[in-house]
Amino acid sequence: MQTNRSDVADLIYFLAIARHRSFSRAAVEMGVSASALSHALKGLESRLGVRLLNRTTKSVTLTTAGEALATSVGQPFEAIDNALETLNRFRDTPSGRIRINAAVEAANLLIAPVIPAFMARYPDVEIDLVASNRLIDVTDAGFDAGIRYGGTVPEDMIARRLSADIRWVIAASPDYLARSGTPEHPDDLMNHRCISNRLGDDRIYRWELERNGEALQITVPGSVTVDQAQTGLVAVLGGAGLMYLPEPLVAPYVQDGRLRLVLTDWAPAGEGFYIYYSSRRQLPTGLRLLIDFIREVRPLGL
Structure with a gap:
């Protein structure tokens, strides 16, 4: 035939x-x-x-x-x-379409801020970005790469760091703290309204706190559970309660006074974002350029 x-x-x-x-x-x-x-x-x-x-x-x-x-x-x-x-790679202006599956925080804090300058430098490279915290096999799903926090990158992938370590903090609105009080110790969280985080594998996240070598994992009383930090952030800004969040996400609101951090001496630093891709396939030129660009601009440090 x-x-x-x-x-x-x-x-x-x-x-x-x-x-x-x-x-x-x-x-x-x-x-x-x-x-x-x-x-x-x-x-x-x-x-x-x-x-x-x-x-x-x-x-x-x-x-x-x-x-x-x-x-x-x-x-x-x-x-x-x-x-x-x-x-x-021999073209004066590289082209092509790259598909990336990224954790929602990575999409908003790491990728979105660099897109305007990246597209200005490489106008013929097309980015298809899917933001999701659901853990998937990016290769089987047809993506060129995935972006996740370092501790959740699959072991059989090539991984490259894209950000510095990220500090995790507990935040609340001044109005909520005025009404409910400010926790002075992690044990006090049990007497507060908290917004819980659902992980990409459907587990409810236990807040991890650390001070002077003492590490705690706390199952907080969850009045609300969300699978995206941005969703909970909106509720926190409205005075719904306390939430455990990556510091870069809340920093602008802390700076303008809309949020306050509590238990800051218990705030741990976790691994930052990594991009990962299969070793079985050649790295697309557009993806290589995007990785190099993020590491050059360093929107979350490096």
Whole structure:
């Protein structure tokens, strides 16, 4: 059977669907509609004479033939991508699209502040940034890289530091402290309204406090639980209670007096943000340039 141009294009679509196990997520990566992907796959299956995918309203899985095809053609297409990426480094103005999955705080505090200057320097590089605290396999999900706090980076990835260590603090509004009092010791937190943090693996975070070698992990009374610090921050600004937050996130509000820090002698420093990516794939030029740019500008120190 002779391969035509339609087969090549549709095989690229097929590989994206195979990675994501989802038409909608593959469509986002490819920049086309899910219906266009579905039409392309039906055409490919018709020309090949075999069914590649099992599709239901809730899931997409590969058939045995689909698994065999994905294994066979995946490496050649990856080799082609790597070859084209190598040529990109010789261009006067590097181009390409990079996909990054970042913790929400990293997206807001680290990536967003550098985007204007980065785009001015490299106008042909396109950034597709997904901000989520949900822990995923970034390679299987079709991302070029992920950004997380150092302690949560998968061990099988290449990782590079993008920020200095980050201090974690407890903050509240002056109005809340005036009404409820200021805690003088971690034990006092049990008598306060606290906003709890849900981690990317659905666990409720235990506040980690440290002073002079004494380390505590406290399950605070959670009046509210949020999975994004920014959500809780809005509530804290409104006087809802105390919250444990990365200091760079609250610093502007402490400076203008809208928030106050408590138990500051118990505030620990944790690992900063790291970018990580697979060792099995060539680093896209645009991603390499973004990493170098962040390390040059240092929005959160380094």
